[in-house]
Structures are given as structure tokens and as C-alpha cells.
Amino acid sequence: MKVVICEDDQLQREQLLKEIQAYASFHEPSIEVVLCTGSPDEVLAYSQLQQADCYLLDIELNHQLDGMDIAMDLRKNDPLTSIIFITTHADRLKLTFSYKLAALDFIVKDTPKRISIQLREALQAAFATYKQIGQSEQLPMIQIEIGERIKNIKVQDIYYLETSSLPHKLSLYDRNGFYEFYGKLRDFEQLDGLLFRCHKSFLINLRHVREVNKKERTVLMANGATCDVSFRLIRELQKRLSLQTKDLS
Amino acid sequence: MLFITFSLLNYIIVYGSLFYVFSLRVTGTRLLSSFLANAFIAFLSYLLPNSLWMSMFSSILISGCLFYLFSRRTSAFLHAIVIPICTLLSEYTSALVVHHFDLPLYIHASLIVLQLVMLVALYKRVIDSFQDVIRSSTLPKAVLLLIVGLTFIVFYSLVFIPAEQGEFNLTFFNLSLLFLYFLIMVALSSILLYTMTKEKKLAEKKIEQQQFSHYIQALEQVNRDMQAFHHDYANILLSLRGYMEIEDWDGLKDFFETQIMKVEEQTFARNRIFHQLDRLGITEIKGLLATKLMKADELSIPINIEIPDSIEAISLNTIDLTRILGIFIDNAIEESSLVNDPQINLAFISMKQQVIIVFENKMEERDISISALYEDHYSTKGQNRGLGLPTAKKILSGYPNVTFNSHIENGWFIHIVIIERC
Numbered sequence: 001m002k003v004v005i006c007e008d009d010q011l012q013r014e015q016l017l018k019e020i021q022a023y024a025s026f027h028e029p030s031i032e033v034v035l036c037t038g039s040p041d042e043v044l045a046y047s048q049l050q051q052a053d054c055y056l057l058d059i060e061l062n063h064q065l066d067g068m069d070i071a072m073d074l075r076k077n078d079p080l081t082s083i084i085f086i087t088t089h090a091d092r093l094k095l096t097f098s099y100k101l102a103a104l105d106f107i108v109k110d111t112p113k114r115i116s117i118q119l120r121e122a123l124q125a126a127f128a129t130y131k132q133i134g135q136s137e138q139l140p141m142i143q144i145e146i147g148e149r150i151k152n153i154k155v156q157d158i159y160y161l162e163t164s165s166l167p168h169k170l171s172l173y174d175r176n177g178f179y180e181f182y183g184k185l186r187d188f189e190q191l192d193g194l195l196f197r198c199h200k201s202f203l204i205n206l207r208h209v210r211e212v213n214k215k216e217r218t219v220l221m222a223n224g225a226t227c228d229v230s231f232r233l234i235r236e237l238q239k240r241l242s243l244q245t246k247d248l249s
Numbered sequence: 250m251l252f253i254t255f256s257l258l259n260y261i262i263v264y265g266s267l268f269y270v271f272s273l274r275v276t277g278t279r280l281l282s283s284f285l286a287n288a289f290i291a292f293l294s295y296l297l298p299n300s301l302w303m304s305m306f307s308s309i310l311i312s313g314c315l316f317y318l319f320s321r322r323t324s325a326f327l328h329a330i331v332i333p334i335c336t337l338l339s340e341y342t343s344a345l346v347v348h349h350f351d352l353p354l355y356i357h358a359s360l361i362v363l364q365l366v367m368l369v370a371l372y373k374r375v376i377d378s379f380q381d382v383i384r385s386s387t388l389p390k391a392v393l394l395l396i397v398g399l400t401f402i403v404f405y406s407l408v409f410i411p412a413e414q415g416e417f418n419l420t421f422f423n424l425s426l427l428f429l430y431f432l433i434m435v436a437l438s439s440i441l442l443y444t445m446t447k448e449k450k451l452a453e454k455k456i457e458q459q460q461f462s463h464y465i466q467a468l469e470q471v472n473r474d475m476q477a478f479h480h481d482y483a484n485i486l487l488s489l490r491g492y493m494e495i496e497d498w499d500g501l502k503d504f505f506e507t508q509i510m511k512v513e514e515q516t517f518a519r520n521r522i523f524h525q526l527d528r529l530g531i532t533e534i535k536g537l538l539a540t541k542l543m544k545a546d547e548l549s550i551p552i553n554i555e556i557p558d559s560i561e562a563i564s565l566n567t568i569d570l571t572r573i574l575g576i577f578i579d580n581a582i583e584e585s586s587l588v589n590d591p592q593i594n595l596a597f598i599s600m601k602q603q604v605i606i607v608f609e610n611k612m613e614e615r616d617i618s619i620s621a622l623y624e625d626h627y628s629t630k631g632q633n634r635g636l637g638l639p640t641a642k643k644i645l646s647g648y649p650n651v652t653f654n655s656h657i658e659n660g661w662f663i664h665i666v667i668i669e670r671c
Contacts, residue, residue: 068557095596095607096557099665146654146665147598147605166649167274177619177656177663225620 001031001130002052006070007086008038008062015112016056016086019119028127040065047074054082054126056107071101075148080133082126099147104129140191142172144179151179155192159221160204161185173223194244198237202227206244212237256291260284263312266332266369270376271320279319286311302405309333309401323390324376330397331372334404338431339364345421379442389445393438400434403427453568460536460571464526467539471519485509518553519546525554529597530561537571538595541578545593550585555596563604564671565651569644574606576637577664581610584662588613604668612662619655 003020007013017036024031035046040063046052055074057067071083085097085106097103105122107115140155159173163185172179185203189195194206198219208222217234218226229237264283268275290311294304313329343360346352407423485508492501522542529535538554545552563570578593585591588611596607623638638655645653650669657663 092553093555093557093596094553095594095609096555096598099596099605099607100557100598100600144654146667147600147603164646166646169649169652173620174656176658177654178623179654179656180652182652223620 001127002034003054004052005036005056006043007058019116023123040070043070053130056084059085059087082129084122099149102148144181158205159208159223160227163201196240198229198233206240260287262336263332267316267328270328270373283315286315327394330401334401335368396438457533460533464536464539467543471523522554525556528556528559533567533571545582550591552593558599560597560599564668573641573644576641577608580637584610584612602670606666608664609661
């Protein structure tokens with residue numbers, strides 16, 4: 001994993017470099033610092049020619065460009081690279097970093113000991129992302145854009161999708177909450193064999209069905225919500241469900 | 250045969266204009282059910298050819314109910330009365346004109362269509378421009394419904410009954426009288442709506458002023474804090490000097506860590522919050538946030554707000570926006586009293602095409618499902634509380650340009666509202 005450091009304070013820059021090298025030699029030998037500089041121009045010049053996998057950027061740089069500007073520029077060319085900000089207490093913009101710049105993490109300037117702990121955690125996260133990008137084979141996912149940040153939700157974790165009363169708006173429910181986005185239910189039917197369009201407005205995941213109420217023509221999902229089932233499909237729903245339990249046993 | 254053609258024509262006119270006025274999407278079920286309703290009315294008028302009023306009133310009632318079912322808006326009944334009035338008015342005026350000048354049939358037909366299109370388009374424009382007032386409270390809706398309902402009855406008894414009995418002179422006199430009346434009624438209704446709009450604006454202004462004064466009060470508090478800090482500052486320097494004079498380096502280190510850094514963080518946290526709020530150009534929200542942030546501060550809940558770029562407008566009704574923000578903050582503060590290390594983060598992030606509002610608070614680990622939190626009347630703290638979240642969701646679901654996410658992630662309860670710029 002190639003790492004670029006941009007920090008204009010020389011003392012702090014050297015400390016960061018030392019820390020990363022120490023972490024690399026003990027834990028992940030494949031981590032390598034390819035550029036360690038105080039000038040944003042050098043970072044941008046480097047990114048034009050080559051790709052790094054992880055950037056550590058100081059927010060406050062003594063330059064007309066600050067860390068956020070660099071990050072914006074980097075994002076244009078490479079949407080996948082990990083960005084870690086280094087910041088003082090005064091401008092701790094956690095949410096902005098993650099939703100506007102899709103930054104992976106940030107490190108608050110503090111005592112050397114605490115910086116070191118934060119740096120390790122951030123590097124670990126960056127390395128995990130780096131490995132994940134390398135893996136070509138992945139489970140089917142639904143991607144939801146929230147600003148620049150992309151949230152991946154595994155199809156198997158979805159409880160159900162529902163249309164809203166307004167056109168083109170869909171809601172997705174999983175164990176942790178719900179997400180609204182623009183799209184059509186039809187586009188998600190084929191993602192996975194266990195998604196079942198049981199009604200004009202519902203696409204349910206058969207893995208998370210708790211029970212079927214045949215009389216009311218509804219189905220109770222694992223989160224306690226009920227979805228409608230259309231008259232024509234209730235038989236098929238029961239058939240698919242019993243097939244699935246047979247497969248499991 | 251003629252009868253069927255007429256009822257089809259009636260269907261196209263009445264339901265077509267209703268779909269148009271509501272800006273409703275025409276789907277198969279809607280088309281079919283409205284068609285069946287019309288067929289029923291046609292059948293009724295066929296059975297009882299002598300009491301036309303029966304089928305007329307039932308037509309209004311049925312189309313009103315049908316469109317109420319489609320749109321869930323009570324204004325369906327209003328539109329269901331107004332459109333037949335428009336239809337009948339244009340039919341009879343053109344009939345009289347044709348009768349008077351002895352014009353051919355095709356002119357008659359085109360006169361009807363022309364008048365009707367004009368009336369319906371005008372009506373839609375009026376409704377759209379006043380929809381804020383009409384939707385927000387029931388009083389103007391009720392008054393309008395009353396006016397329109399009475400108009401219909403008067404029109405019917407004065408114009409249509411004599412016309413049916415063939416007394417065209419009487420009809421002509423009544424019609425011109427009623428045309429005057431119609432104009433007066435339109436004027437009166439618009440005056441009513443105008444005053445309602447004005448009153449509403451005044452109320453909004455008042456809220457804005459209140460919020461602004463809250464903001465000023467909060468700012469004054471920060472100012473007092475800063476003065477206190479200045480006062481302490483001199484003392485801190487003196488203590489530092491004391492440690493240095495006796496060369497107690499360990500004591501100095503300890504004093505620096507525990508006193509200076511901590512005080513600095515606390516004092517500047519508030520200051521920073523107001524610095525961020527400066528970038529928000531919407532006074533009402535500024536005031537609301539300032540008040541709520543001070544409240545959280547009093548309860549010593551750490552709260553952080555991020556507004557990285559200036560935001561002048563958010564494409565959401567201001568009252569709705571203040572309501573949902575109030576709900577989210579109150580919920581977050583309530584929840585924070587249950588956890589050991591509370592923290593609330595709030596961000597208004599301006600992007601090219603959208604504004605993103607992010608809200609997160611630390612949450613107690615417990616086995617709850619989010620959908621339960623969004624059910625009416627659900628609260629973890631007993632009955633009749635926690636009505637906030639379902640209300641917020643309901644408000645936001647009415648906007649086509651807004652998407653709303655709410656989930657739990659690593660002990661944080663996160664709400665994200667994405668507002669596309671329009």
C-alpha cells in the first residue's frame with residue numbers, strides 16, 4: 001500500500017513518517033511511504049502521474065491550498081483512494097470529512113502518544129479498505145450515495161424495499177434502519193434469488209420473513225414491520241418460503 | 250347511443266379536469282374506478298330521468314370521495330364541486346349565446362370547450378398560488394367549501410331549473426344576475442385567501458423575530474464567557490509564573506494539562522459553535538440551533554456543529570425545517586441523558602446539487618428496531634411521548650426532492666436528510 005504524507009510542520013512530518021515506518025516494519029511490510037512533503041503542489045503533481053492508495057493530509061497548510069482542497073482534487077481522479085486528515089482541535093469537522101470528501105478517518109493533533117494511537121487505527125482501516133478493493137469477488141450489494149460517501153448494504157441483510165407515495169422514491173429497510181433513495185423496484189428484483197416481489201409496492205427478502213398472514217394477505221418481517229402481499233402471489237410466496245426452509249434443513 | 254356519448258363526454262370533462270387540477274398521475278386502477286363511478290352515475294340518471302338533481306349531487310359526492318381516496322386531501326370535495334360549476338356555467342352561457350345568435354352546433358361545442366378550459370386553468374392557478382394557506386389550516390378550507398357549496402345550490406335552483414323547464418328568458422336574466430354574483434364570490438374568496446396568507450406571513454415573521462432574539466441572547470452568553478475567560482487569564486499567567494519561580498516543573502506540567510488545556514477547550518467549544526452558525530443564512534434555524542445548543546450545554550452534553558460552507562437557502566419550507574430540526578435535537582438530548590459518554594454531532598453540508606443535514610448522537614446499546622421508533626405512539630419512555638420521529642418522517646415524506654435516512658451504526662443513531670436543490 002502506497003502512502004503519501006503532506007504536512008508542513010517539519011517536526012510533525014518526521015514524526016508521522018517514523019510512526020508509519022515503524023508500524024509497517026512490525027505489522028504490514030507492504031505499507032510504503034512514497035512521498036513525504038510539506039508542499040501541496042508536490043502531492044498534486046505526484047497524483048497526476050501515479051496512484052497512491054492512502055493520503056495523510058494536514059488541513060491547515062501554509063499555502064493557498066489547504067488539505068480539503070487537495071482532497072477534492074484527489075477525489076476527482078481517484079474515487080477509491082483512502083484519505084486521512086490531520087487536524088487541530090479547533091476545526092474538527094468529522095461529518096464534513098466523511099460526507100463531503102468521503103474521508104476515511106481523521107487524526108487530531110494531540111500529544112505524540114495519542115497521535116500514534118490514532119494513526120495506527122487509521123492505518124489499519126486504510127489497509128482494510130486497500131485489501132477490499134483488491135478482492136474482485138464480492139457479495140451483491142446495493143450502493144447508496146450520501147453526498148460523496150457511498151454506503152454499501154449487502155443484499156442478504158436487506159429486509160425489504162418499499163415504494164413511496166411519491167414517484168421514483170424507494171425506501172430500503174435493514175436491521176439497522178432505513179434508507180431512502182431514487183430508483184425503481186424493478187431494477188432490484190434480479191439482484192439475488194431470495195428477493196421476492198410480493199406486491200406492486202414491496203420487494204421482500206425471503207431470508208427475513210417471520211410469518212405470513214394469509215387472511216390479511218400480509219407478511220411479517222423480522223423487524224416487526226408488515227408488508228402487503230398481492231392476491232395472486234400469496235401461493236407462490238408460501239411455496240418459495242417452504243422451498244427455502246427445505247434448502248436450509 | 251346519444252346518452253352513452255353524453256355520459257362519456259361528461260366523464261372526460263369532469264374526471265379529466267379533476268386529474269389535471271390535482272396533478273395526479275393517471276394509473277390503470279384510478280382510470281378504471283373513476284370510469285365505473287361515472288358509469289354508475291350515468292345509470293342512475295338513466296333510471297331517474299326526471300330528478301336530474303339526484304344524479305348531479307351523487308356525481309359530486311362520488312367523485313369527491315374517489316379523489317379523496319386517491320390523494321388523501323380534503324380539498325378533493327372542493328374541486329369536485331367547483332368543476333361541475335365550471336362545466337355547467339360554460340355549458341349554459343354558451344347555450345344562451347348560441348340560442349340568441351342562432352349559431353351552428355360546432356361553434357356551440359367549441360365555445361363550451363374553450364370556456365371550460367379557461368375556467369379550469371384559471372381555477373388551478375388560483376389554487377396553486379394559495380395552496381400554502383389552503384393546506385395548512387382547516388378554516389379557509391371549510392369556508393371555501395361552504396361558499397362553493399352554496400353557490401352550486403343557488404346556481405342550480407335559479408338557472409338550471411328554469412332552463413330545464415324551457416323558460417329561457419328567465420334563465421337569461423338569472424344567469425346575468427348570477428354572473429355578477431359569481432364575480433363577487435370570486436373576489437370575496439380571493440380577499441379571504443389573501444388575508445389568510447398575510448396573517449400567516451405575519452405569524453412566520455413573529456417566529457423569526459423570536460428566534461433571532463434567542464440567538465442574540467445566546468451570543469451575549471458567549472460574550473460573558475469570554476469576559477470571564479479574560480479575567481481568569483490573568484490569574485492563570487500568575488499561577489504559571491509561581492510554578493516557574495519555585496522551579497516546580499512537574500507541578501507546572503500538571504497545571505498546564507489539567508487547567509489550561511481543559512479550560513481552553515471548553516471555552517472555545519462554544520465560541521466555535523457560534524463561529525459555525527455564522528455561515529448559516531437562515532435566521533429562524535440559527536435561532537433554534539442557538540437555543541438548543543445552549544440547552545445541551547447546560548446539561549453538559551458535548552455538542553459539535555459543522556457548517557463548512559455558507560448556506561443561504563434550503564429548499565424546504567422553513568416551518569417544516571424548524572420542526573424537524575427541533576424534533577431531532579430534542580430526541581438527541583433526551584437520548585444523551587441515558588448514555589455514559591454522550592456526544593451530539595450536527596452538520597449542514599452544502600454540495601453542488603444538494604444540501605445534506607447530518608445528525609448523530611451516541612445511543613444506548615439496546616435491542617430496538619428502528620421501525621418501532623418510527624411507529625406512532627412509540628417511545629422508550631412510556632406512552633404519549635416520542636411522537637417526534639414519526640412526525641419528522643411524515644413531514645419529510647411529502648417532499649419529492651428530499652430523501653431521509655435513519656440508522657444505527659457503531660453505537661451512533663444517525664439521521665441524514667438530503668435535500669436536492671430546486
